[in-house]
Amino acid sequence: MQHSIKSIFPNFSNELIAAIEKNGALQDFKAGTILMRTGQYIKNTVLITKGKIKIYREGEDGGEFLMYYLQPGQACAISMICTAKSEKSQIMAKVVEDVSVMMIPLQMMDKWMMEHRSWYEFVIETYRNRFEEVLEVVDNIAFRSMDERLEFYLKRHSDACGCSEVNLSHQEIAAELNTSREVVSRLLKKMEQRGLVKLNRNQIELLK
Template sequence: MQSSLKTLFPNFSPELIATIEENGSAQDFKAGTILMRTGQYIKNTVLITKGKIKIYREGEDGGEFLMYYLQPGQACAISMICTAKSEKSQIMAKVTEDVSVMMIPLQMMDKWMMEHRSWYEFVIETYRSRFEEVLEVVDNIAFRSMDERLEFYLKRHSDSCGCSEVKLSHQEIATELNTSREVVSRLLKKMEQRGLVKLNRNQIELLKTNFTN
């Protein structure tokens, strides 16, 4: 357990790791748990050591829209940003695979930024990469049509799990793209006809050759 921080966050200095273990509290959450809601105040920064957390935006009508996933070795950029002034969360965070996290009280943030170079760099890099990711999301909805967005979504999923099978129902995909199940079914069918995927119940197999370009 102690060592997992070291391997997951290889750039952290030994002193920083010690400080984290001293001040943070390790916690586990089951899939389905909602860790953060829109409008809630943020009291902790979260480092993920196991599992997966989905960060998404919720529309007034209850629709949702996927921003990105948090995985082991990553941290929640939003919580870091808001934390500084204990702001309200602008997003929803939901556990999609049982997670283990390190909860770090917000008071530590500013302190460590000054004291630990490796923490400072990690925070900046987290901001940067998330900002970039969100910009890519904007690109997708602003410039691309549903079929392209679907392809991109599947690709991102398979990249993240490292395998070519995406185990999701059409309904789940539709929800994350904020569209309807029928639309997803139809587009997937077309993709199958184009030879891009193979469809099974609750599972979509990406035929990589056509995909990775």
């Protein structure tokens, strides 16, 4: 057990790992689980040790706009920020690949910042990375058109899963880009004609 945390969070000091093992609770969730909803109060900081989570921003009309992925070795920045003041979540987190997460009670967050240098650095690094990721999201929707955003979406998906197949329907992709299924179908068809992808049912193969 200790070995596993150490290998996933290599920069954590041994004292910090001991504190995590003592105070944290490891929990498993199946793909599809909604870990956190917009408006919910946050009671824990979440460290991912296995699996994948997608973070969405929800629109008033029920849209689910994909912001970024969380993977092993990462933490939910929102859960850290909100935890510090026990605030409401402004995002929705959905498990996309069975996860194990370490739940850290909110009191520990502040306490460890003072006690463990490696925790402090991890938190700061998490903030920085998530902030950067959100800024990239802003870039995409502010400066790019749908075809570029779709390409970026597919690339990010394959980076996250480490494979070149996207096993999603056009409908699901459309939802995460906040557009319509028809638009996604059209743009994918054009990409296929340009030789960038091969389209199968429920699957898109990335060729380049």
